[in-house]
Amino acid sequence: MNVRRDLGIDLGTANTLVYVKGKGIVLNEPSVVAINADTGEVLKVGMEAKLMLGKTPASIIALRPLRDGVIADYDVALSMLKYFIGKAKSSITLFKPRVVIGVPIGITDVERRAILEAGLEAGAARVFLIEEPMASAIGIDLDVEEPNGNMIVDIGGGTTEVAVISLGSIVVWDSIRIAGDEMDEIIVQYVRETYRIAIGERTAEKIKIDIGNVFPCQEHDSLETVVTGIDLSTGLPRRIVLRGAEVRDALMIPVATIVESIKSTLEKTPPELATDIVERGIVATGGGSLIRGIDRLIEEETGIKVVRAEDPLTCVARGAGKVLEKIEILKKLQQVD
CATH class of the missing domain: 3.30.420.40 (ATPase, nucleotide binding domain)
Incomplete structure (x- = not known):
C-alpha cells in the first residue's frame, strides 16, 4: 500500500x-x-x-x-x-x-x-x-514554540543566517550573502595573489575542508596540505604546500563579517530574550560551522558559549x-x- x-x-x-x-x-x-x-x-x-x-x-x-x-x-x-x-x-x-x-x-x-x-x-x-x-532550530529539536529565546547561526554555502527565535517566530534576524562560497573564493584569490598559481573552486573547497581554520592555536598552525595548480608565469602545473596559519589569515576576511552580523543581531535582541541566549548559548549550524575554531572565535567575540549542532549539514x-x-x-x- x-x-x-x-x-x-x-x-x-x-x-x-x-x-x-x-x-x-x-x-x-x-x-x-x-x-x-x-x-x-x-x-x-x-x-x-x-x-x-x-x-x-x-x-x-x-x-x-x-x-x-x-x-x-x-x-x-x-x-x-x-x-x-x-x-x-x-x-x-x-x-x-x-x-x-x-x-x-x-x-x-x-x-x-x-x-x-x-x-x-x-x-x-x-x-x-x-x-x-x-x-535548523526545528531540525535539532529546540523548543521554538515556547517563550524562550534561541539564537541560530546558520552558515551555509551562499548565505549566513542569524536569527533569534521565540514563540514559533523569528524575532530579530540578519542575513548576509557571505558564507562557504565566499570562503572558497577568498582561498582561490589568496593562492593566486601570493603564489601566482591558479586553482579551481573544487580545489579551494578541499583546502578549506583539509586545513581551514579561524582561531589561532598551535594545532591549527601545524595543519598543512599539498596543492597543485597552474603557474600563471609558465602555464605549467606547480605544487605548493599551504599551511594553516596562512589560510586562516585569508578566511578571517569573510568570517569577520559573519561575526559582525552575530553581534549586530544580539544588539537588536530584546533584553529578556538576550538573557535566555546567554544561558542557553548560540547554536551554530550549516557546513560553515565545521570550520575549525569558528565556535571559539564567536565565543571570544560575544562572550556567549557556542554549541555546534550535531550533524550541522542536515539540520x-x-x-x-x-x-x-x-x-x-x-x-x-x-x-x-
Missing part, C-alpha cells in the same frame, strides 16, 4: 538534501547541473555533474543554478529540483508529496515565488517555504520535514497549492 510521504528539502547553493519522515535524509547531492551548451539538454545532475566542474569540453557546461541561496537560472534549477524530487519520491510513494523548502530569510517576493512555482512544477502537491534558521532538511507536524508554525508559512 502506498502512503504519501512528505518531503523536507534544503535547496542549498552548494548541496541539496531531501528528508523523508521515517526514513531520514534520503538524498544529499551537490546543487550542480551539467548541460549541453548547444541544445540546453540536461546531461548530469548532482555528484556526477560536480565531478565535471572545471573539466568539461566547450560543448558541456557544468553550473550551479542557485546563487546566494536563491534561484539564479530558473530552467536549470527546475530541472535539478525535478530530478531530486523524482529520485526521492520514487523510493517512497506514487502520490505527489507535500514539500517544505528551506530558504534564506532575506529573499525577495520574486525569489520566493520562483522557488514556490519550481516546487509545484517539479511534482509537489503543495509547497511551503520555511526560513532556514527556523528549519535545515530535517527541520523542513518535521515542521509539517507543527501545525501552528505551518499556518504561518508562505505556500502555494
Whole structure:
C-alpha cells in the first residue's frame, strides 16, 4: 500500500538534501547541473555533474543554478529540483508529496515565488517555504514554540543566517550573502595573489575542508596540505604546500563579517530574550560551522558559549520535514497549492 510521504528539502547553493519522515535524509547531492551548451539538454545532475566542474569540453557546461541561496537560472534549477524530487519520491510513494523548502530569510517576493512555482512544477502537491534558521532550530529539536529565546547561526554555502527565535517566530534576524562560497573564493584569490598559481573552486573547497581554520592555536598552525595548480608565469602545473596559519589569515576576511552580523543581531535582541541566549548559548549550524575554531572565535567575540549542532549539514532538511507536524508554525508559512 502506498502512503504519501512528505518531503523536507534544503535547496542549498552548494548541496541539496531531501528528508523523508521515517526514513531520514534520503538524498544529499551537490546543487550542480551539467548541460549541453548547444541544445540546453540536461546531461548530469548532482555528484556526477560536480565531478565535471572545471573539466568539461566547450560543448558541456557544468553550473550551479542557485546563487546566494536563491534561484539564479530558473530552467536549470527546475530541472535539478525535478530530478531530486523524482529520485526521492520514487523510493517512497506514487502520490505527489507535500514539500517544505528551506530558504534564506532575506529573499525577495520574486525569489520566493520562483522557488514556490519550481516546487509545484517539479511534482509537489503543495509547497511551503520555511526560513532556514527556523528549519535548523526545528531540525535539532529546540523548543521554538515556547517563550524562550534561541539564537541560530546558520552558515551555509551562499548565505549566513542569524536569527533569534521565540514563540514559533523569528524575532530579530540578519542575513548576509557571505558564507562557504565566499570562503572558497577568498582561498582561490589568496593562492593566486601570493603564489601566482591558479586553482579551481573544487580545489579551494578541499583546502578549506583539509586545513581551514579561524582561531589561532598551535594545532591549527601545524595543519598543512599539498596543492597543485597552474603557474600563471609558465602555464605549467606547480605544487605548493599551504599551511594553516596562512589560510586562516585569508578566511578571517569573510568570517569577520559573519561575526559582525552575530553581534549586530544580539544588539537588536530584546533584553529578556538576550538573557535566555546567554544561558542557553548560540547554536551554530550549516557546513560553515565545521570550520575549525569558528565556535571559539564567536565565543571570544560575544562572550556567549557556542554549541555546534550535531550533524550541522542536515539540520535545515530535517527541520523542513518535521515542521509539517507543527501545525501552528505551518499556518504561518508562505505556500502555494
